[in-house]
Amino acid sequence: xxxxxxxxxxxxxxxxxxxxxxxxxxxxxxxxxxxxxxxxxxxxxxxxxxxxxxxxxxxxxxxxxxxxxxxxxxxxxxxxxxxxxxxxxxxxxxxxxxxxxxxxxxxxxxxxxxxxxxxxxxxxxxxxxxxxxxxxxxxxxxxxxxxxxxxxxxxxxxxxxxxxxxxxxxxxxxxxxxxxxxxxxxxxxxxxxxxxxxxxxxxxxxxxxxx
Numbered sequence: 466x467x468x469x470x471x472x473x474x475x476x477x478x479x480x481x482x483x484x485x486x487x488x489x490x491x492x493x494x495x496x497x498x499x500x501x502x503x504x505x506x507x508x509x510x511x512x513x514x515x516x517x518x519x520x521x522x523x524x525x526x527x528x529x530x531x532x533x534x535x536x537x538x539x540x541x542x543x544x545x546x547x548x549x550x551x552x553x554x555x556x557x558x559x560x561x562x563x564x565x566x567x568x569x570x571x572x573x574x575x576x577x578x579x580x581x582x583x584x585x586x587x588x589x590x591x592x593x594x595x596x597x598x599x600x601x602x603x604x605x606x607x608x609x610x611x612x613x614x615x616x617x618x619x620x621x622x623x624x625x626x627x628x629x630x631x632x633x634x635x636x637x638x639x640x641x642x643x644x645x646x647x648x649x650x651x652x653x654x655x656x657x658x659x660x661x662x663x664x665x666x667x668x669x670x671x672x673x674x675x676x
Contacts, residue, residue, distance in 0.1 A: 508619045509635040510610065511626040511642045516603045518646055520655040525598050527658060533591060540583045547576050609649045613641065 516522050554569050561569070614622050622641070625632040650657075 513626040
């Protein structure tokens with residue numbers, strides 16, 4: 466269990482971002498449009514990255530880290546206690562009476578079970594909060610992306626942040642990820658995070674490999 470507790474929120478974030486992105490409704494599914502004459506104008510976006518790297522996304526991620534920090538610290542303290550008791554038992558076990566040895570082993574086992582429950586609850590709660598955070602923000606970023614695509618005359622925007630993306634190659638000039646991040650930041654009015662604060666991790670590949 467050592468060194469796993471502190472990574473609960475980052476891991477939860479990556480997993481929830483991927484799952485939430487897959488649950489988003491198909492773009493323009495409710496509003497079919499007429500066929501567009503002329504050549505198609507296509508753009509690509511790493512949508513999960515765009516959501517996570519907005520100022521609002523980074524702020525929300527930092528808020529979640531702060532929210533769960535006390536629980537993570539409590540779990541870490543219990544983990545350290547288990548390691549200390551285990552080392553003591555390994556050093557003294559041979560000299561202990563059978564009853565004392567059994568008592569210490571049971572105490573360590575009980576604390577391990579407690580830590581397992583704490584960690585599992587932390588992951589579950591973290592995933593739920595991240596999922597909700599992502600769904601709320603992603604819908605707003607999607608609206609900004611749709612408006613931007615219409616203004617720029619794009620007839621199709623492909624998401625290249627999924628592992629199963631059909632995009633094998635895209636010229637850098639087609640990537641509107643940063644443009645959408647900038648457009649959303651301007652609309653939201655949320656200031657960038659201070660330099661000392663960590664940015665939200667960028668889940669998923671930002672570009673598809675060339676074949």
